[in-house]
Amino acid sequence: MRIPIKDVTPETERAVVIGWINEVRDLGGLAFYILRDRTGFLQVTIVKKKAPEAVVAAAKEASRESVVRVTGTIKATEKAPGGRELIPDTFEIISRAESPLPLDVSEKVPAEIDTRLDNRYLDARRPRVAAIFQIRSAVTHAINNLLFEEGFTNITTSKIVAAATEGGTELFPLAYFEKEAFLNQSPQLYKQMMMAAGFEKVFEIAPIFRAEEHNTTRHLNEATSIDVEISFADHHDVMDLLERVIVRAYTAVTETCGPALEALEIELAIPETPFPRITYAEAIDIAALSIDEDISYGDDLSTAAERAIGEEMGVHYFITDWPTEIKPYYAMPYEDNPTVCKAFDLMHPRMELSSGAQRIHEHDLLLTQIAAKGLSPEGFSFYLQPFRYGMPPHAGWGLGMDRLIMTMLGLQNIREAVLFPRDRHRVTP
Amino acid sequence: MRIPIKDVTPETERAVVIGWINEVRDLGGLAFYILRDRTGFLQVTIVKKKAPEAVVAAAKEASRESVVRVTGTIKATEKAPGGRELIPDTFEIISRAESPLPLDVSEKVPAEIDTRLDNRYLDARRPRVAAIFQIRSAVTHAINNLLFEEGFTNITTSKIVAAATEGGTELFPLAYFEKEAFLNQSPQLYKQMMMAAGFEKVFEIAPIFRAEEHNTTRHLNEATSIDVEISFADHHDVMDLLERVIVRAYTAVTETCGPALEALEIELAIPETPFPRITYAEAIDIAALSIDEDISYGDDLSTAAERAIGEEMGVHYFITDWPTEIKPYYAMPYEDNPTVCKAFDLMHPRMELSSGAQRIHEHDLLLTQIAAKGLSPEGFSFYLQPFRYGMPPHAGWGLGMDRLIMTMLGLQNIREAVLFPRDRHRVTP
Numbered sequence: 001m002r003i004p005i006k007d008v009t010p011e012t013e014r015a016v017v018i019g020w021i022n023e024v025r026d027l028g029g030l031a032f033y034i035l036r037d038r039t040g041f042l043q044v045t046i047v048k049k050k051a052p053e054a055v056v057a058a059a060k061e062a063s064r065e066s067v068v069r070v071t072g073t074i075k076a077t078e079k080a081p082g083g084r085e086l087i088p089d090t091f092e093i094i095s096r097a098e099s100p101l102p103l104d105v106s107e108k109v110p111a112e113i114d115t116r117l118d119n120r121y122l123d124a125r126r127p128r129v130a131a132i133f134q135i136r137s138a139v140t141h142a143i144n145n146l147l148f149e150e151g152f153t154n155i156t157t158s159k160i161v162a163a164a165t166e167g168g169t170e171l172f173p174l175a176y177f178e179k180e181a182f183l184n185q186s187p188q189l190y191k192q193m194m195m196a197a198g199f200e201k202v203f204e205i206a207p208i209f210r211a212e213e214h215n216t217t218r219h220l221n222e223a224t225s226i227d228v229e230i231s232f233a234d235h236h237d238v239m240d241l242l243e244r245v246i247v248r249a250y251t252a253v254t255e256t257c258g259p260a261l262e263a264l265e266i267e268l269a270i271p272e273t274p275f276p277r278i279t280y281a282e283a284i285d286i287a288a289l290s291i292d293e294d295i296s297y298g299d300d301l302s303t304a305a306e307r308a309i310g311e312e313m314g315v316h317y318f319i320t321d322w323p324t325e326i327k328p329y330y331a332m333p334y335e336d337n338p339t340v341c342k343a344f345d346l347m348h349p350r351m352e353l354s355s356g357a358q359r360i361h362e363h364d365l366l367l368t369q370i371a372a373k374g375l376s377p378e379g380f381s382f383y384l385q386p387f388r389y390g391m392p393p394h395a396g397w398g399l400g401m402d403r404l405i406m407t408m409l410g411l412q413n414i415r416e417a418v419l420f421p422r423d424r425h426r427v428t429p
Numbered sequence: 430m431r432i433p434i435k436d437v438t439p440e441t442e443r444a445v446v447i448g449w450i451n452e453v454r455d456l457g458g459l460a461f462y463i464l465r466d467r468t469g470f471l472q473v474t475i476v477k478k479k480a481p482e483a484v485v486a487a488a489k490e491a492s493r494e495s496v497v498r499v500t501g502t503i504k505a506t507e508k509a510p511g512g513r514e515l516i517p518d519t520f521e522i523i524s525r526a527e528s529p530l531p532l533d534v535s536e537k538v539p540a541e542i543d544t545r546l547d548n549r550y551l552d553a554r555r556p557r558v559a560a561i562f563q564i565r566s567a568v569t570h571a572i573n574n575l576l577f578e579e580g581f582t583n584i585t586t587s588k589i590v591a592a593a594t595e596g597g598t599e600l601f602p603l604a605y606f607e608k609e610a611f612l613n614q615s616p617q618l619y620k621q622m623m624m625a626a627g628f629e630k631v632f633e634i635a636p637i638f639r640a641e642e643h644n645t646t647r648h649l650n651e652a653t654s655i656d657v658e659i660s661f662a663d664h665h666d667v668m669d670l671l672e673r674v675i676v677r678a679y680t681a682v683t684e685t686c687g688p689a690l691e692a693l694e695i696e697l698a699i700p701e702t703p704f705p706r707i708t709y710a711e712a713i714d715i716a717a718l719s720i721d722e723d724i725s726y727g728d729d730l731s732t733a734a735e736r737a738i739g740e741e742m743g744v745h746y747f748i749t750d751w752p753t754e755i756k757p758y759y760a761m762p763y764e765d766n767p768t769v770c771k772a773f774d775l776m777h778p779r780m781e782l783s784s785g786a787q788r789i790h791e792h793d794l795l796l797t798q799i800a801a802k803g804l805s806p807e808g809f810s811f812y813l814q815p816f817r818y819g820m821p822p823h824a825g826w827g828l829g830m831d832r833l834i835m836t837m838l839g840l841q842n843i844r845e846a847v848l849f850p851r852d853r854h855r856v857t858p
Contacts, residue, residue: 002661018661020627020819038629065819095790097819101690121815124626133628137583144573154566156653156830158849159588159636160601160612160854172589174603174612174648176650177642181856183589183603183612190849197553198449200467206635207588213606221605224585232431232447344589382858386550390449390494390526401585420619422585427591427610429622429811 002069006039006259008085010076017042017086018069020093020125021062023106025345034081035070038130040259043080044070044088058091065097065105065122108206113415120419122428131260132417135253136405138260140205142252143226143245150241152201152228157190159183159207170211172221183209186398190328191229192359195394196386200231205401215424217413218351222422229396235332235342235358238395239318242272242346242354246316249404264409271316275346278313279321286312298323310349320344321376325341329369331357348400348407356397363387413417431498435468435688439505439513446471446515447498447523449554450491452535460488461512464499467559469688472509473499473517484520494526494534494551506530515576524542542844549848549858560689561846564682565834567689569634571681572655572674579670581630581657586619588612588636592808599640601650612638617759617828618812620658621788624823625815629660634830644853646842647780649831649853657824664771664787667824668747671775671783672702675745678833693838700745704775707742715741722801727752738777760786775828777836785826792816 018039026032033044046055059098062068072088080086103111103122108415109186144154153220160176161184171182187204194202208225230238250270257311261268278286281297285304290308301309301319301362309319311412324341326331331343343357360366366387368378377384405417420429448466455461462473477485491497501517508514532540532548536555545552552558558690573583589605590613600611616633623631637654655674659667679699690697708713711724712734717724719737728797730738730748738748753762753770760772772786789795795816799806806813834846843852849858 018821032509036627038627067819067821095820101818102814113598118811119814121625122818124623124628130627133584134582136585137581140583141573141577144570148570152566153563154569155562155848156565156636158651158851160638160651160856170607172603174601175642176601176856177853181855193550194553194848195509196550198467198559199464199553207585209589211606222587222589302474313662382547385531385548388527389530389551391495391524392447392496393523419584419623422589424606427589427605427608 004356005035005037005040005042005207007300008042008074008082008084009085010074010082012074012084014072015074015086016069016071018067019068020105020202021064021068021097024062024064033059033062033068035068035086036125036127041081043085044072044091045075045080045085046088046091049122052090055088055091058093059088061096062091062093063097063099065101065125066093066094067097068093073101090132113413117415117421117426117429124419127263129416131257131263132405132409132411133419134260135257135409136401138252138257139249139405139408140401142248143205146245146248147201147203147228150201152203153199155190155194155199155204156206156287157184157187157204159209163382171212172209182259185210186225187227189380190397191227191396192391193383193386193393195229195231195361195390196389196390198231201229203228208398213424217415218403220414220418220421220423224401224418226399226401226404227396228399229394231392231394233358233395234393235320235344235356238356238358238397239277239320239344239346240274242356242397242399243275245399246271246275246346246353247273248406250408266409268408275316275318277318277320277344280319280323280340281321282317283309289363298325300326306347306351310347313347313404313410314349316353317347318344319347324369327357329365329373329375330359332360332371333365342395344397346397348403350407351403353403353407354397354399356395358393358395361387361391361393363391431667433468433777434466434471435514437471437503437511437515439503439511441503441513443501444503445498445500445517447496449534450493450495450526452498453491453493457647458538458684462488462491462497462499464497464515465554465556470510472511472514473501473520474504474514475517475520478682480516481518484517487520488517490525491520491522492526492528493552494530495522496524496526497522520533538837542842546844546850546855556661558845560686560692561834561838561840562848563689564686564838565830565846567681567686568678568834568837569830571677572634575674575677576630576632576657577774579630581632582623582628583755584619584623584628584631585635586613586616586632586633586696588638592811601638601640615654615829616656617757618809620656620825621759621820621823622812622815623817624658624660624790625820627660627821630658637827642853646844647832647835649843649847649850649852653830653847655828655830655833656822657776657828660821660823662787663822664749664824667787667826668706668749668773668775668783669703671785671826671828672704674828675700675704675775675782675833676702679837682837683807697837704745704747706747706773708748709752709769710750711746712738712748725840727754729755735776735780739776739780740744742776745778745782746776753798756786758802758804759795761789762794771824773826775826777832779836780832782832782836783826783828785824787822787824790820790822792820794847822852844851
């Protein structure tokens with residue numbers, strides 16, 4: 001019976017292991033094969049005069065990154081990783097790798113991000129890369145668990161939609177039989193319909209699609225969004241939830257991803273709550289003091305501004321109380337000052353992670369806001385209708401999974417947090 | 430503090446409840462308002478001469494399906510649902526519903542599926558409908574949990590792809606900046622790349638898109654697929670896993686969705702394992718005996734054939750050992766009889782739920798099979814490359830979430846298992 005490499009200890013007597021050949025060192029009479037599976041490394045030591053002929057012959061044919069099955073006895077040794085080596089009595093090549101490899105898996109030769117992505121199946125063999133996706137998987141699971149514990153219903157909404165519901169023009173068009181359709185840029189309006197349906201607490205973790213032309217290290221055209229919506233809640237309630245989500249994600253990684261964090265050489269600090277909450281006006285003041293740009297109340301926050309504020313804050317923080325004019329039409333204005341709305345962004349010192357708000361639940365106010373943005377209500381009557389038949393107050397947010405992973409692990413490029421990223425120029429592999 | 434309606438008992442003294450007005454019965458001096466939230470129903474009883482004037486006035490304005498907030502004292506009574514009623518001292522309309530409603534939520538008037546889907550936000554207020562999606566959410570969570578327990582990595586693969594990787598022509602084309610791209614019909618090839626990457630056990634629960642023109646009660650053009658792939662496994666291993674997944678889903682629903690099952694009037698029986706496994710040849714024999722169609726070895730199973738076999742079997746079952754010719758090119762042929770392959774379908778008596786196989790992991794054999802299907806390997810060289818650099822043996826399956834829910838709950842139309850279905854004619858809401 002095969003055992004995972006991490007379970008092979010100096011005390012193990014015999015072992016069957018299956019893995020990839022990470023490295024070969026042939027010293028003449030002696031050869032070392034470093035095997036790798038998803039749990040670790042194991043040195044196979046072949047003393048050519050002592051080993052069975054079939055083992056020596058097979059090992060000679062075994063190129064780097066071939067898949068092999070090796071059985072033998074385990075010996076304790078201080079010279080090998082993990083303090084043990086395998087002395088083989090069988091050595092079988094399951095799948096032989098051609099040479100040269102399109103990418104050096106052993107990480108001795110650094111590769112450009114494009115070469116890495118073109119050969120993701122090799123790139124992801126590197127423990128540092130595999131670690132990122134093990135952590136991403138753990139984060140997904142942790143957030144699922146937290147939301148289930150808190151009574152949320154996991155929903156699935158369609159990614160093919162008929163209209164540009166957020167009013168933007170940055171949509172990918174699609175030939176849907178005789179009709180034109182689009183890829184959905186956000187489940188926002190569907191989440192709100194589920195509030196009208198009385199589901200009260202819903203979430204979805206799913207792809208969103210944005211046909212934005214910018215090509216940066218922190219934007220992708222296909223992204224994973226964690227979307228949440230809650231009835232009878234305001235922006236404060238959902239900011240509190242967002243803190244719990246972030247803390248749960250970091251905690252789960254700390255508790256369950258030790259080897260992955262080690263591979264990445266990261267000591268993860270769990271963010272302290274409550275996260276500071278500053279108003280948009282305060283954020284603008286901080287930015288205006290720190291950067292050499294003309295910046296005033298009502299402006300969107302530029303990348304430079306975000307960076308300056310992030311440096312000042314140093315931890316996760318919220319920016320609240322945004323000008324109504326620069327937030328989407330569905331953000332609820334304050335009753336006593338409608339030029340400011342109950343919207344917020346969750347910021348990591350490096351970048352924005354999440355946007356949310358208490359939403360407008362009153363039909364006529366929503367219509368007014370749609371008109372104020374210069375949008376035409378006809379385009380989304382299917383969205384407006386639920387507001388006429390008993391819509392509860394509600395609030396929610398969307399959290400970028402890719403950015404959450406990127407900032408948690410200090411990755412320089414969002415493409416490192418996504419297995420098969422899609423950008424301005426990339427639709428493969 | 431608001432309490433969920435299910436927590437209001439005859440012993441409760443005072444309660445604040447928020448919900449929708451499901452029904453109004455005004456008997457003159459006496460009026461009953463049945464409130465509904467996602468947890469149950471509560472009767473609000475207003476004796477007009479005794480109730481505060483403000484309550485009587487507000488209640489008069491409160492149309493069916495309005496959202497209201499009511500506070501008052503609880504009295505035990507055998508005449509009301511749950512053995513208790515609320516005698517209000519405040520009654521506030523949070524969101525007033527217009528009349529008439531586009532759909533009768535109280536289920537007294539049956540509605541066509543199209544009317545229901547056009548007004549899903551009202552349709553899903555019905556406890557029978559909400560129950561389906563609570564159960565679907567529980568199933569998603571249960572399957573996630575099982576796969577995490579078994580050491581799977583949750584992956585996210587791109588839905589925008591460059592090529593028709595399964596060779597079909599049934600793809601939705603998409604304008605991706607200057608390039609043509611498609612919506613992915615299955616994560617199959619990405620799962621296999623992750624096997625090449627050494628991830629060993631991966632899963633994804635995500636949308637798939639098929640531009641098939643048929644318009645039936647069991648096909649949709651956008652579906653949710655539960656996809657699994659395992660290295661160093663064969664078709665038997667992944668059939669065993671599939672049984673565990675089905676059983677876990679049914680068990681979780683039985684254990685955690687009591688009220689939802691009650692609303693649907695379903696007593697769920699957990700399928701017994703192992704599921705019977707019959708070969709394709711045996712299945713053809715059963716069908717040939719039962720139906721009036723010309724059917725012979727090598728044919729696809731028609732709907733009528735599936736139905737006949739399902740009636741004979743009466744429980745979940747596998748059809749194994751399919752002719753290589755009618756399964757996808759990546760299914761592994763038997764070494765001793767390559768005209769038959771290690772593919773299987775998981776069948777519910779009513780219909781197919783899942784397809785899977787041990788996959789081909791040898792590059793040259795894969796190339797041969799691609800050519801045998803009349804496909805051009807140039808179209809997916811990015812897919813073939815991983816097979817040249819150390820591809821482990823592997824097996825997997827895709828399980829249709831929508832059909833799983835449909836068959837579990839005995840729904841007549843797959844559209845009932847999907848919040849916002851997409852079919853030949855429907856892209857809204």
